[in-house]
Amino acid sequence: MNDSSHNASVPPRHADTRVVTAGRDPASNYGFVNPPVYHASTVLYPSAEDYLAHRSRYQYGRRGTPTTEALEAALAELEGSRCAGVSLLPSGLAAISTALLSVVRSGDHVLVTDSAYGPTRNFCERILTRLGVVTDYYDPLMGAGIADLWRPNTRAVYLESPGSLSFEVQDVGAIAKVAHDKGALVLMDNTWATPLYFRPLDHGVDLAIQAGTKYIGGHSDVMLGTVSANAANVAALKETVRLSGLCEGPDDVYLGLRGLRTLAVRLERHFKSGLAVARWLQQRPEVLRILHPALPTCPGHEIWKRDFTGASGLFSIVLKPVPQKAYYAFLDTLKLFGIGASWGGYESLAVPFDCAPVRSATHWAPGGPTIRFHIGLEAVDDLLADLERGFAALAAASAG
């Protein structure tokens, strides 16, 4: 197959193929499979007149290069036909703040899910508040009932589905319908599913956000954010990015492109192994409940079944009550599960968490200590053996 004959206006049907072909044009790169990494600030113009008229395919390093365009084009293709453009940002949090800043004005009100990533909340509380934008939080399990929280100045509703600690799956379609009926915009953090397992713009979302740091990068070695916009919102997004001076490093963009090529095959394995480990944990006497969107014990599971085409490797469990030292002994004993923030890399992680201090619209009382797992690409048997050791340590610490 000749990659260059691939017509970008007719993307291949299968996402597995698109992650391989999207944003690549070997014919314009001397046949090399991958695009080059442009390290660039200055762009030279042929004449004074061209310079003053900004007559050049590229104007300045900050404004984009063939490398950044390649990743943007690839992501746009994955988001589906409603996507009118993608912006890259230097982190997932920068993607969240930029998307929000592209839609709000002083005097606006925004509704944010109570399950949102903590720093999203901090941005609303510490920055949006200063700009005269008021945030209210809502129960992530609200569907059309969110209409009751509407105010005349409600400009946008922000979703994150599922929540990346607590895993409530939201009814995106129902919320988007209310928002659009009332003339408001819909933003969603789609880091957990990636556009391979859920395409927000197809479900009425106006601006879809990803921490590219997670599954797009896939190797725990890059910070990257992405915002995908529909036609009505892409100009404001691009303008906000441009005026803010935000730009991502070329090597990070390249790592994003490189990660993207194996996204489908990695996610398939995260899905399969994650579910296998979750089901094993479900049988353990120490475990009270599994919060995995693909299992019926997860709030919103029915919506996951209706809307998503897969699950990634991130989920949580609730342990039956144990002394704190037993909770910690379990985590500290694990060898294959690292203790650390972030996720989406090839390696497994397990972290303690507590949503209670940051909740305001809902009450977080899961009934026992909670742990979030990221299931990496290791063999499931090895992971289960590691968890078995963890549970032995938990039992020993509970007894002692």
Ligand SMILES: *Cc1c(COP(=O)(O)O)cnc(C)c1O
């Ligand atoms: C990690 C994460 C982010 C932030 O991404 P960074 O690249 O770390 O800034 C945003 N949303 C979710 C759901 C995340 O897990």
